[in-house]
Amino acid sequence: xxxxxxxxxxxxxxxxxxxMTGAAYFVLLERWIAAWVQDRKGPNRVGIPLTKIxxxxxxxxxxxxxxxxxxxxxxxxxxxxxxxxxxxxxILAAALxxxxxxxxxxxxxxxxxxxxxxxxxxxxxxxxxxxxxxxxALSSIAVYGVILGGWASNSKYSLLGGLRSSAQLxxxxxxxxxxxxxxxxxxxxxxxxxxxxxxxxxxxxxAFSQPLGFVIFVVASFAEAARLPFDLPEAEQELVGGYHTExxxxxxxxxxxxxxxHMITASFLIAILFLGGWHFWGIxxxxxxxxxxxxxxxxxxxxxxxxFAIIVFFMLARWSWPxxxxxxxxxxxWKVMLPLGLVNLVAVAxxxxxxxxxxxxxxxxxxxxxxxxxxxxxxxAAGILAxxxxxxxxxKDNFVLDAERRNRGLRPGIAGPSAxxxx
Amino acid sequence: xxxDDAQVxxxxxxxxxxxxxxxxxxxxxGLAVTTKHLFGPKMTVSFPEQRPEIxxxxxxxxxxxxxxxxxxxxxCVACFLCATACPxxxxxxxxxxxxxxxxxxxxxxxxxxxxxxxxxxxCEEACPVDAVELTSLFDLTGRSREEMIFxxxxxxxxxxxxxxxxxxxxxxxxxxP
Ligand code: SF4
Ligand code: SF4
Numbered sequence: 272x273x274x275x276x277x278x279x280x281x282x283x284x285x286x287x288x289x290x291m292t293g294a295a296y297f298v299l300l301e302r303w304i305a306a307w308v309q310d311r312k313g314p315n316r317v318g319i320p321l322t323k324i325x326x327x328x329x330x331x332x333x334x335x336x337x338x339x340x341x342x343x344x345x346x347x348x349x350x351x352x353x354x355x356x357x358x359x360x361x362i363l364a365a366a367l368x369x370x371x372x373x374x375x376x377x378x379x380x381x382x383x384x385x386x387x388x389x390x391x392x393x394x395x396x397x398x399x400x401x402x403x404x405x406x407x408a409l410s411s412i413a414v415y416g417v418i419l420g421g422w423a424s425n426s427k428y429s430l431l432g433g434l435r436s437s438a439q440l441x442x443x444x445x446x447x448x449x450x451x452x453x454x455x456x457x458x459x460x461x462x463x464x465x466x467x468x469x470x471x472x473x474x475x476x477x478a479f480s481q482p483l484g485f486v487i488f489v490v491a492s493f494a495e496a497a498r499l500p501f502d503l504p505e506a507e508q509e510l511v512g513g514y515h516t517e518x519x520x521x522x523x524x525x526x527x528x529x530x531x532x533h534m535i536t537a538s539f540l541i542a543i544l545f546l547g548g549w550h551f552w553g554i555x556x557x558x559x560x561x562x563x564x565x566x567x568x569x570x571x572x573x574x575x576x577x578x579f580a581i582i583v584f585f586m587l588a589r590w591s592w593p594x595x596x597x598x599x600x601x602x603x604x605w606k607v608m609l610p611l612g613l614v615n616l617v618a619v620a621x622x623x624x625x626x627x628x629x630x631x632x633x634x635x636x637x638x639x640x641x642x643x644x645x646x647x648x649x650x651x652a653a654g655i656l657a658x659x660x661x662x663x664x665x666x667k668d669n670f671v672l673d674a675e676r677r678n679r680g681l682r683p684g685i686a687g688p689s690a691x692x693x694x
Numbered sequence: 695x696x697x698d699d700a701q702v703x704x705x706x707x708x709x710x711x712x713x714x715x716x717x718x719x720x721x722x723x724g725l726a727v728t729t730k731h732l733f734g735p736k737m738t739v740s741f742p743e744q745r746p747e748i749x750x751x752x753x754x755x756x757x758x759x760x761x762x763x764x765x766x767x768x769x770c771v772a773c774f775l776c777a778t779a780c781p782x783x784x785x786x787x788x789x790x791x792x793x794x795x796x797x798x799x800x801x802x803x804x805x806x807x808x809x810x811x812x813x814x815x816x817c818e819e820a821c822p823v824d825a826v827e828l829t830s831l832f833d834l835t836g837r838s839r840e841e842m843i844f845x846x847x848x849x850x851x852x853x854x855x856x857x858x859x860x861x862x863x864x865x866x867x868x869x870x871p
Contacts, residue, residue, distance in 0.1 A: 308728045312738040486718075587732070591724035654715040 274387065282395045286370055294531040295332035301586050302331075308590040336524070344520040347424070354423035359518070359525035362416025366532035369409045371395045372402035373539050374464050376571035377549050380562050393571070394464060403451060403461040406540075407444075410495060413533060414440045417504060420526070421514035432513030435597065436504030439494060442604035443501075447491035449612030453477075453484040453619040454544050467548030472557050476547040480639055483615040483646035485545045487608055492537035494604070497530065499589040503597055538581040542574060546581075549574040607653050614649045618642060751830035751860050755813045758806050758844065759852035761825050761862055768850060769825035772799040776817035776826050784810035785817060785826075804846040808834060829856045 299314065306313025317330035346355065376393030384391060392398075399405065414437050421433020454477055455461060458469045470476050478485040494501040505513030512518075515526045542548060549555055549570035556566050595603065622629065622638060629638055713719045739746045748754050761769045772789035790802035806817075817826050829852060836842040844852075 304732065306738075307732045307736070310731055310734060310737045312736050312740070315740075587725060587728050591728045592721060650718070651716065654712070654717060 278387070278391065279395060282393070286375060286395060287367065289375075290367070290370065290532060290535065291528070293535060294528050295336060297531055297535070297582060298335065298527075299328065299331050300582070301589075303328075304583065304586040305590060308587070339520060339524040342520040344522070347426075347517050349425045350517060351423040351425065354419050355517075356522065358416050358420035358423055359515075359522045359529070361419065362413055362529040363525045363532075365409045365412035365416065366529040366536065369406050369536055372399050372405050372463060373536070374467065374543070374548065374574075375539075376574060377467075377555075377567060378562060379567050380564055392464070397464070399462065401461055402463050403455065406463075407448065407451070410533075410536070411440070411444065413529070416526075416529065417514050420518070424514070424517035426517050428510045428512070428516045429514050432504045432510050432516070435510075436497060436514060439497070439501065439503060439600060439604075442601060443491045443494035443608070446487050446604065446608035446612040447495060449609070449616050450481075450484040450488035450491065451544065453481050453615050456616075456619050456623050457481070463543050463548075467543055467550060470547045471550035471555070474550075474552060474557075475635075475639070476545060476550070478545040478547075480642055481545075481615060481619060482643055483611060483649060484619070486646075486650075487612050487615065488545060489541060490603075490608060492541060493585070493588065494600075496533040496537045496585070498534060498585055500592045500594050501600060502594060503600060534582065534585055535578070538578045538585065541581050542577040546577055548577075611649055611653055614645065618645045748830045748832075754830035754832070755815045755818075755828040757808065757829055757831040757834050757852060758811075758817070758849055759827055759829050759856060760804060760846060760849035761827060761853055762850065767794065768800060768804075768846070769823050770801045770804060770821075771797050771823055771825070772801040773822060775820040775822060779816040779820035780811075781814060781816060782810050782812050784808075801846065804849060805843055806849065807843050809839060809842045824862065827862070829860055831856065 303313040313328070314331045315328040316325060317328050317334050318325040319330060346352065372394065374392075374394040378393060379391040381390050417436045417440075418433040421429040421431075421436075424430070454466060457477065457480070458466050460466065460469075466477075497504050503513075504510075505515065507513075510516070515523055518526060551569075551573045554566075555570045555573055556562060562570070622642070629641075633641065763769050770787075771792075772787055774787060774789070777783075777785040777787055784807040786803075786805045786807075787801050788803040789799045792798055792800040794800070813828065815828055818828050821827075826849075831852070834842075
């Protein structure tokens with residue numbers, strides 16, 4: 272018992288330490304990528320304090336952190352003090368607690384560690400059968416942190432940010448759930464280790480066998496992590512800072528860390544659910560738990576490289592596409608992502624149900640091809656039918672109609688050919 | 695504005711084609727642009743170590759200087775045109791009868807408050823004898839407000855400092871000496 276708790280504590284310490292450092296350095300990476308995309312050099316001055324060694328600006332996160340710690344912890348007078356403090360704590364706690372069920376590697380070799388009589392699983396709580404539900408539940412708690420913060424701030428911008436994020440996160444939880452159900456159907460387990468195991472033993476990542484589910488999951492993860500183009504809860508240009516407008520100092524940094532953790536979690540999930548987790552052909556071996564030290568370390572490295580690549584993609588995406596308008600965001604969730612998710616789910620369910628028949632008729636390659644074909648057809652249908660591209664540009668016929676309505680003493684801007692869009 | 699006004703030129707946004715409606719192709723083209731810039735050349739100048747290049751020092755508007763003529767005398771004839779033209783009212787001149795026979799007045803004191811100055815160059819435009827000019831020194835700093843109020847000596851010393859790098863504009867641009 273004692274050994275197990277010590278083992279768990281060591282894992283937690285490693286994970287929390289790694290995540291916090293990771294979050295700090297991802298802030299630097301984010302600033303670098305932002306700068307490079309805009310043809311700037313980015314932070315490259317802060318190195319070792321009191322020396323002239325610059326180290327490409329790697330000291331920047333330390334300086335940022337110190338700045339936050341020494342900032343005045345301003346609490347505006349009009350806020351609800353208890354909730355105002357509780358909100359960032361709850362969001363950070365939830366963001367960290369998710370990592371209890373997320374594997375950060377595979378296993379260590381049997382008898383690899385002296386003094387431990389069992390094989391060490393690189394996951395804080397191994398063998399939790401409701402892993403995915405737990406993870407889903409906790410990621411929903413993030414909404415509470417955001418809404419609480421927005422509500423307790425007692426400011427219109429914060430409240431609007433909180434409201435937006437509640438609507439957004441709830442809307443995107445559905446397509447995300449549908450994409451996850453597809454994965455669960457294929458693996459038959461809710462354990463993330465098991466999901467990786469299945470992908471490793473078949474050698475087919477779910478991104479290949481369920482392309483539609485993959486795209487839906489990636490889009491929904493962007494929305495869940497509130498990253499651009501879905502960063503409406505904190506749209507600086509519209510809402511000052513969104514739900515954390517009134518925050519400063521340590522409480523603000525808790526929010527910011529939680530936001531980065533959400534992004535890291537999303538990358539973990541994309542990597543684990545759809546990109547094979549620690550699996551890479553030829554390096555990491557199959558799903559067997561009988562690993563050498565080389566394989567164990569290779570698995571950790573592969574997983575981390577995947578996560579890093581996804582995070583870089585997240586950061587590049589931020590500068591590639593403009594933010595959605597709120598109605599576009601909602602219609603994307605309900606009118607495009609949800610139907611597509613259902614299509615994917617039905618396809619996967621049929622596949623799982625009739626696997627033996629289909630396999631004998633089409634072969635496993637044929638099944639994958641069929642999934643891709645379904646994905647393409649569904650995507651094209653969604654593109655043509657769905658109102659993703661609402662037209663709100665100034666058009667002459669609209670303008671004429673407006674003028675007529677004004678002449679008749681009516682309110683302008685309601686009717687008109689292009690104003691009768693989906694909204 | 696009437697909708698059928700002939701002056702109004704209605705330009706309508708082109709409608710999205712099929713690839714546009716598919717959304718993903720546009721997403722990837724956006725990503726391609728950002729990726730290209732990620733590795734592209736950078737515009738930033740690492741300032742203290744690396745000085746930015748000033749396109750044409752003759753038309754740059756930095757710190758002022760008071761020009762001297764061939765005999766080393768201040769060129770200013772205390773006409774107050776620059777002080778009148780200055781929108782920030784930061785030029786202060788005290789005129790005195792000139793000790794030299796070729797002009798009536800000269801400036802006994804000439805101060806420019808560089809903190810109030812907006813570096814618009816109006817003084818330079820107004821001066822009939824090209825006595826006040828703006829140099830290309832841009833990194834002007836000081837530790838107190840007093841230090842940033844440039845008097846005649848300081849402005850003349852700026853001329854001595856910059857006269858080799860930046861010849862007097864009137865001569866370069868072909869005006870009377
Ligand atoms: S540059 Fe403009 S503001 Fe400055 S002293 Fe000359 S006229 Fe005044
Ligand atoms: S600097 Fe030129 S404009 Fe100003 S007082 Fe002297 S001569 Fe006149």
